[in-house]
Amino acid sequence: MKTTIDQVAKHLGQEVTIGAWLANKRSSGKIAFLQLRDGTGFIQGVVVKAEVAEETFNLAKSITQETSLFVTGTVVEDTRSPFGYELQVKEIEVIHQAVDFPITPKEHGTEFLMDNRHLWLRSKKQHAIIKIRNEIIRATYQFFSENGYIKVDPPILTGSAAEGTTELFHTQYFEEEAYLSQSGQLYMEAAAMAFGKVFSFGPTFRAEKSKTRRHLIEFWMIEPEMAFMDHEESLQVQENYVSYLAQSVLTNCQLELKTLERDVTKLEKIKAPFPRITYDKAIDLLKEKGFDDIEWGEDFGSPHETAIAESFDQPVFITHYPADIKAFYMKPDPDRPEVVLCADLIAPEGYGEVIGGSQRIDDLELMKKRYEEHQLTSDAYKWYLELRQYGSVPHSGFGLGLERTVAWLSGVEHVRETIPFPRLLNRLYP
Incomplete structure (x- = not known):
């Protein structure tokens, strides 16, 4: 048999x-x-x-x-x-019969293993990581299906940028200039106006010359958008979703977690609700921890996120960032317009931001003002503005980075091991 x-x-x-x-x-x-x-x-x-x-x-x-x-x-x-x-x-x-297989049980350097990524995938550790990745994907589809979302696929080639054009890959689309998508979010907002609650799962690209253990050039994002949902309701979806992923991995990947020697007691703590602090309180916390040079209005880097996360044993939301350091589409806090109704979810153990999300601007006149401030061409973004013109509603959404989440839940140090064939600043092979 x-x-x-x-x-x-x-x-x-x-x-x-x-x-x-x-x-x-x-x-x-x-x-x-x-x-x-x-x-x-x-x-x-x-x-x-x-x-x-x-x-x-x-x-x-x-x-x-x-x-x-x-x-x-x-x-x-x-x-x-x-x-x-x-x-x-x-x-x-x-x-x-295989002859002279290059990856032997002895230790090999990272560059050698990356050059042989097509063969390194066969190892027990890499097998475990990719199985956990697969479980996170499976659980994602199950979570959103059970909660009334439908999957919509945004385009990969776009004529506009979601968050500015400085970190985009340009390409020629016949007679027009186009970009590889850095986010499907704008298109998912359009889908939410048609279907209520939607999510996408697909590749995104950032032309960011970063070599940190948290960054890839090509990575996969899960991006839900929800009509008739405010910022607070979105945070509840986010923490329930992440809790669901963690519990699914704990339940269905016990052998893989054991192979990776993952401390599962840390994963057992990932249960909603998650703690929340405002950007203001995060600044105060960082100053208490010795980051004297951080000033209000500056974005957080990896050391800042890690220091904040160390104060909690669960993922933590940092909310209400200054409007000037966030994307043009984020809704200002009605009680304090200099900050926006947004949040980054910071994972513990130094894994950094795994989710970024916000309530979106739904007011047509305010969005027009944002267009002017950010010098957005009316032709490329005309359709996005029209979402506020024809039956606008309060709506929110977020994006979860798959590879960072896989790294965090599996306990892997570098995201290059969390995707079958990583694209890095210096790597396009194999």
């Missing part, structure tokens, strides 16, 4: 055949241990010399790393294994 590693528990005591690759092996005189992977998981195959044909045992001792195989054996319980099962091997059929 042919099966996969993630399904062997259903075949306890039965003989099965698994298509797999040899990840690693070790052997003594009378027994060989084969570390097998098939894409769904990892399992140990045990080959006992006295219980198999001589040629099978010799093959088990000679096959090379990453050789592809059909392995037939009996599924048995193994309490010493993190997976809980192993395979008592009876037969081995080589499909293709």
Whole structure:
């Protein structure tokens, strides 16, 4: 019976055949241990010399790393294994023998591993990270579906910028100038006016020459937009969503978290509601922590976000930033127009901002004024202005960066490991 590693528990005591690759092996005189992977998981195959044909045992001792195989054996319980099962091997059929696989069990430098990213993905750690990424994506679709949202896909090629053109990739769109999208948000606002509650999930691009562990050139964003929803209601959606992601990973990725040696007690604390502080109080907090040079009106960098997060054991919202350092579409606080109804969600453990969101301006005249202040061309943004002209309503939205969230929940230091093929300032290969 042919099966996969993630399904062997259903075949306890039965003989099965698994298509797999040899990840690693070790052997003594009378027994060989084969570390097998098939894409769904990892399992140990045990080959006992006295219980198999001589040629099978010799093959088990000679096959090379990453050789592809059909392995037939009996599924048995193994309490010493993190997976809980192993395979008592009876037969081995080589499909293709790999020679001189470049990534060996020894230590390799980061640049070497990145040059071989197409092969590094096969390792147990990378497998665990991408499985957690997949769980976050699955849970995202489930959360928004259960809460009445529909998925809408904004364009990747756009004729305007969501937050200014300084960090955009330019391209020629026949006779027009176009950009790779840095956010689908403006288009999602249009979708919210049609469908009420929507979300998008897709790639975004920032031509930002940053080399920090939190930045990628190409990354994926989840961007919900909600009609008839104010800032406070949006914050509740955000904290419920992030809590849902954390609990889904805890429930469905136990083996992967163990592989990564993640401290799950930190994830267990991620439950709504989250603490909130205003930008004003954040400034005061930073000064108390020794950041004497930070002044009101300045944006926060990574050291500032980390210092703020250290005061909390959960993610923390920083709300009501100065209008001058935030995007043109954010709604001013009616009681204090110099700040806007916005929030950044800062993850603990130094992972920084994972969500940015705000209530959007819904007043036509105020948006016209913002257009003038930011010198937005009327042609490129005409359609966005019209959203305030035809049945405008209070509405809010946010964007969650997938890779930063994967890094945080999995405990990985650098976002380059949280996406299958990262695009960095100095890397477009493989």
